[in-house]
Amino acid sequence: MKKSLGAKPLLYPTPLFVVGTYNKEGKPNVMTASWGGLCCSSPPCVAVALRKATYSYGNVMEKKAFTINIPSVDLAKEADYFGLVSGKDTDKFAGAGVTAVKSDMVDAPYVKEFPLNLECSVLHVIEVGLHIQFIGEIKDVKADASLLDDQGQLNIERVRPYLFAPGDRTYYGIGQFLGKAFSIGKEIKGE
Amino acid sequence: MKKSLGAKPLLYPTPLFVVGTYNKEGKPNVMTASWGGLCCSSPPCVAVALRKATYSYGNVMEKKAFTINIPSVDLAKEADYFGLVSGKDTDKFAGAGVTAVKSDMVDAPYVKEFPLNLECSVLHVIEVGLHIQFIGEIKDVKADASLLDDQGQLNIERVRPYLFAPGDRTYYGIGQFLGKAFSIGKEIKGE
Numbered sequence: 575m576k577k578s579l580g581a582k583p584l585l586y587p588t589p590l591f592v593v594g595t596y597n598k599e600g601k602p603n604v605m606t607a608s609w610g611g612l613c614c615s616s617p618p619c620v621a622v623a624l625r626k627a628t629y630s631y632g633n634v635m636e637k638k639a640f641t642i643n644i645p646s647v648d649l650a651k652e653a654d655y656f657g658l659v660s661g662k663d664t665d666k667f668a669g670a671g672v673t674a675v676k677s678d679m680v681d682a683p684y685v686k687e688f689p690l691n692l693e694c695s696v697l698h699v700i701e702v703g704l705h706i707q708f709i710g711e712i713k714d715v716k717a718d719a720s721l722l723d724d725q726g727q728l729n730i731e732r733v734r735p736y737l738f739a740p741g742d743r744t745y746y747g748i749g750q751f752l753g754k755a756f757s758i759g760k761e762i763k764g765e
Numbered sequence: 766m767k768k769s770l771g772a773k774p775l776l777y778p779t780p781l782f783v784v785g786t787y788n789k790e791g792k793p794n795v796m797t798a799s800w801g802g803l804c805c806s807s808p809p810c811v812a813v814a815l816r817k818a819t820y821s822y823g824n825v826m827e828k829k830a831f832t833i834n835i836p837s838v839d840l841a842k843e844a845d846y847f848g849l850v851s852g853k854d855t856d857k858f859a860g861a862g863v864t865a866v867k868s869d870m871v872d873a874p875y876v877k878e879f880p881l882n883l884e885c886s887v888l889h890v891i892e893v894g895l896h897i898q899f900i901g902e903i904k905d906v907k908a909d910a911s912l913l914d915d916q917g918q919l920n921i922e923r924v925r926p927y928l929f930a931p932g933d934r935t936y937y938g939i940g941q942f943l944g945k946a947f948s949i950g951k952e953i954k955g956e
Contacts, residue, residue, distance in 0.1 A: 725933065
């Protein structure tokens with residue numbers, strides 16, 4: 575039997591994005607966000623939604639650029655800290671002891687210590703409600719060279735990201751390999 | 766050292782959505798999608814991006830409604846199958862042995878056997894590129910009553926969803942509990 579839980583933003587899993595931006599004077603900032611995801615393969619695009627009240631919202635509107643930085647589980651405390659303080663009055667990079675690197679593709683900084691970085695240029699701004707959604711074209715993906723395999727490929731087990739679960743607002747790691755997509759369903763298809 | 770991987774839709778984790786729709790004649794369909802995520806808290810909204818070539822794209826445009834259904838790991842084969850065949854020529858519900866239930870909130874069906882179902886009404890349609898993004902207002906969230914705790918709350922460990930990893934296109938389960946959000950970073954903040 576199904577039970578109605580009401581109209582709420584409840585969905586599993588959601589990602590853990592750290593959004594990197596510069597302000598007007600070029601001061602780097604980062605904030606944590608989980609309302610987002612990929613939204614197009616060609617051009618490759620990612621969406622992230624921020625409240626207007628955030629410092630980062632103003633930065634994205636000013637620079638029309640942002641980065642998405644994926645922390646590994648080892649940096650979960652740092653990423654959580656980015657959501658506890660405001661860039662209005664705090665240098666979050668100094669506070670967490672991480673490094674802002676200027677993107678060579680867009681006018682935004684990425685977090686050097688985070689294993690995966692997407693450099694994005696704003697394509698669309700959609701006023702959804704409390705949150706404003708930015709759709710960014712992914713101009714480049716950068717990853718720690720040490721995480722690539724012999725073929726130069728990355729996988730999720732090397733990056734060791736984690737996820738955010740709305741509702742009880744918890745973080746969980748990535749679990750067991752379950753199978754290949756576009757493959758495990760062939761049994762049902764009768765192939 | 767960072768290495769450039771090029772402009773591509775690579776991000777961890779992405780969700781595994783099964784999108785439920787009706788066609789013009791009221792025939793239910795489902796498809797698998799991973800380009801999406803929550804995008805607003807108020808009104809609660811979820812975004813999902815589909816290619817125009819899909820059967821479901823036409824259904825969403827026709828009905829301006831869809832559901833997002835989250836499979837548990839036990840139903841990963843069924844969900845993968847939904848991405849291997851087209852609703853143009855296949856009754857995917859019959860093929861997978863699952864049940865379409867008409868939403869009482871929007872003109873779309875949800876998958877009874879999947880533990881978490883979001884019933885959505887289309888608010889925005891954004892032409893991003895190859896993918897068209899639908900922003901749906903979440904009119905209700907339904908969950909299997911058996912998964913709720915004594916307080917009527919749900920958590921990710923009860924739902925047992927999984928995730929999709931782009932790049933090598935693999936599925937992974939949910940791993941260990943890492944901590945509470947807006948909490949584990951307090952150590953760095955100095956609280």
